Amino acid sequence: FMIILAFAALFFKIFMLQKSKAKEYNQKILSQQKYDSRDIPYKRGDILDRNGTYIATSEKVYNLIIDPKQINGNQEDYLNATVSILSEVFGYSADDLRSTIAEKSDSSYVKYAKDISYEQKTAFDEKKEEYNKSYKESKSSERVYGIWFEESYVRRYPYGSSACNVIGFANNEDLSGNSGIEQYYNDQLIGVSGREYGYLNDESSLERVIKNPTDGNKVVSTIDLNIQKIVEKHIAEWQSSTGSNMTAAIVMNPNNGEILALATSRTFDLNNPRDLNNYYSPEQQAEMDDKAKVDALSNIWRNYAVSDTYEPGSPSKVFTVASAMEEGVITGNESYDCKGFEEVGGWKIRCVNRNGHGVLNVTEAIMESCNVAMMDISRAEGSQKFYEYQKVFGFGSKTAIDLPGEADTSGLIHTADNASATDLATNSFGQNYNTTMIQLAAAYSSVVNGGSYYQPHVVKQILNSKGAIIENIEPELVRETVSAHTTAFINEALRRTVAEGTGSAAAVAGYDVGGKTGTAEKYPRGNGNYLVSFIGSVPAQAPEVVCYVLVDTPHVADQARSAYASSLFSKIMTEVLPYMNIYSKVDESIDVSAFPTAEGITDNNTQKQEESKNYSTEEVIPNDGENGLPGVPAGEGEE
The missing domain is CATH 3.90.1310.10 (Penicillin-binding protein 2a (Domain 2))
Structure with missing residues (x-):
């Protein structure tokens, strides 16, 4: 019996010891294990x-x-x-x-x-x-652990x-x-x-x-991947067949500023963005230090359509005519006698047609891209109003597109205070000032849509992770640029530019296309390098889509042909328009008979315009050193 009592006492003591020390023991054991958050x-x-x-x-x-x-x-x-x-x-x-x-x-x-x-x-x-x-x-105690x-x-x-x-x-x-x-x-x-x-x-x-x-x-x-792929396909085909230093295109809705596609020939794989193999050989990469590689990648990632500037050339003629019409300086019935050049400030500034276009009205001046007519119109308008309207159209200011790296062009345009007579003359046809693709596309859209300048943007909606709408990004109307009357006049002139004028290569079968060509000689002048472009809108009289195509330094001997860009526009839009369910239509409410007619271009020379071009680089207007603007040629190549 005593033995039983002794064992019972021992067990009781052990039990009480375990109970009193349990927390301490557990904490000690747990403290020896690693529990990382x-x-x-x-x-x-x-x-x-x-x-x-x-x-x-x-x-x-x-x-x-x-x-x-x-x-x-x-x-x-x-x-x-x-x-x-x-x-x-x-x-x-x-x-x-x-x-x-x-x-x-x-x-x-x-x-x-x-x-x-x-x-x-x-x-x-x-x-x-x-x-x-x-x-x-x-x-066995062997296991994966x-x-x-x-x-x-x-x-x-x-x-x-x-x-x-x-x-x-x-x-x-x-x-x-x-x-x-x-x-x-x-x-x-x-x-x-x-x-x-x-x-x-x-x-x-x-x-x-x-x-x-x-x-x-x-x-x-706002991007439509199907439109994006169409644009990219045709840019790639152009690059592989002919090529250029840069080819780029923007497709946008002119009525709300939405960018439907934006593509350049400078591409990279988003899944492997630091791969340099498409642009540099293994030997070239081996010679690069870290800074050189960073610079190379930054250049590849750079969005040309937003971050690079250039002289726009003849698409600017749209704004020259529109601003003068808004100010009542012209009605559209005026005539201009182009002899192939004009003396301005002691300099001979030539037209694209060295032999002269002869007598043209305003519509014909746009159709045939006459530099002389534009110089006369801008001179009649005067520097003060001309440069006021450059600001109205957004030149010299960022568009505030929702993409990083937009170029600041505030120092790349003239003002009425510092512009000379030659500056005004050359600015009228798109030389001696710089813009970006997105600036020009937004400005052009405002002219052809009835005068509403919308902020271009690439995002339309923010959703939470479950798909519920947090924010709808509504189109932002920034300002009004021109009247409906001016829009109607410009759209008809642009339609005729494609149907009968310099933009014929941009035609799309079954559609009324409006648009403007551009051929700008690059700086330094005289090297034979050109930037050619075409910006167009469809349907011409009530645009639902705008497409801007730019080809910088085509890899051909004769670079000064806007048809390179115009034909690329045509190929892109031939596929895009049916996809968007856009059909050719004419706004019957517009009385086009009220506008001046062009029964035929009056030309002092019987030769066709293409046959009469003579791109001379002898006469160059010197740089005055202001605004960082380069010297400009005497109007050559402004088609």
């Missing part, structure tokens, strides 16, 4: 085209984490099995795995691989379970280089945007990471607390 990554918001097609998305992937400390805790049982399965599933080198585990033996966290797909992770998990189960049944997967996201661009200048890309390391929509709307696209962490509660139990991440918002672009 971890971030739960957010998903960067998707970018969609206007039809809901995903053009940028974030795909969940996994980082493969090795815990050498756990594996080395029982190396004999864990090392061989773990290395064997990793090698089998992922194809990793067994020697490299063993070396990593040995070198990082005191670490509990080694990020061994990134971008592991869900399928790869699942394959490993299944193989691990199968392996460990078989050895458990054989009562010390491997886990960490969630992550990687940015994917399903269409590669398509719309690369608009979309931009995100760095996968920190998911920050770089260029394009990715950069401009970065604050909308980023989210907030969640967190998972553990702690001991009052009962000494380990509690897990999870704060879920907040995913980024979705951005819906």
Whole structure:
């Protein structure tokens, strides 16, 4: 009996000791284990085209984490099995795995691989379970151990280089945007990471607390991927057949400022944006230092249509005529006698037709792209009003398009205070001042749409991660530029420019197309390098779409032909117009008979215009050094 009492007392003492020390023991045990809190990554918001097609998305992937400390805790049982399965599933080198585990033996966290797909992770998990189960049944202690997967996201661009200048890309390391929509709307696209962490509660139990991440918002672009691909296809065909230093195009809705497509010949793969192989040979890259590589990449990523400036040439004649008509300086019935040149400020400034166009009215001056008529019109309007209207049309000011890197052209235009007579004359036909493609497209759209200048933009909607609308980005009417009467006159003149004048190569079968050609000699003058362009609108009298095509320095001997750009416009619009369900139509409310007619171009020479061109570079107006503007040629090439 005494023995029983002794054992009972002993058991009671042990029980009380365990109870009193339980919390201390549990905390001691738990403190010896590692419970690191971890971030739960957010998903960067998707970018969609206007039809809901995903053009940028974030795909969940996994980082493969090795815990050498756990594996080395029982190396004999864990090392061989773990290395064997990793090698089998992922194809990793067994020697490299063993070396990593040995070198990082005191670490509990080694990020061994990134971008592991869900399928790869699942394959490993299944193989691990199968392996460990078989050895458990054989009562062996050998098993796969010390491997886990960490969630992550990687940015994917399903269409590669398509719309690369608009979309931009995100760095996968920190998911920050770089260029394009990715950069401009970065604050909308980023989210907030969640967190998972553990702690001991009052009962000494380990509690897990999870704060879920907040995913980024979705951005819906104005870009139509189908139109974008049409534009890109024809630019690529031009580059492969003829080529140029740069070919670019913008397609936009003139009635709300939405950009439907924007493409250049300088493209890059959004999934591999730092790849230089398309532009530099391995030998060239080997000679580059880090700065040279950064400069090269920056140039590749640069959006020409927004960030580069140039002298626009003859599309500017649209604005010269429109502003003069708005001010009542001209009615459209005036006539101008072009003898092939005009003396201004002591300089002989030539027309595109060296032999002269003869007598033309305003419509014919636009149709035949007469420099002399434009100089006469701008002189009648005067510097003060001419340069006021340049500002009204947006030249010298940023459009505020929602893309990064828009060029500042404020110092690249003249003002009434500093413009000489020759500056005014040459500005009237698009030389001796600079613009960007997006500036000119927005200004032209305002003239042909009835006078409403809309801020160009590439995003139309912000959605939350579930798809609910957060913000509709409405068209922003910035100002009015011209009257409906001026628009009607200009649109009819532009229609005739394509039907009967210099823009015939831009014609699209079955449609009334309006537009203006451009052929501007590049600086330094006399080198034979030209920038040719065409900007057009369809249907001509009630435009629903504007397309601006620019070809900088065509790779041909005779560069000074706007038909290179006009024909590219025609090919693009031949596919785009049916896709957009746009049909040729004439606004019956417009009485075109009220405008001056052109029964035929009165020419002092019987030769056709193309036969009479003589691009002379002998007469050059010197640079006055103001505004950073280069010297200008005496009007050659302004078609």
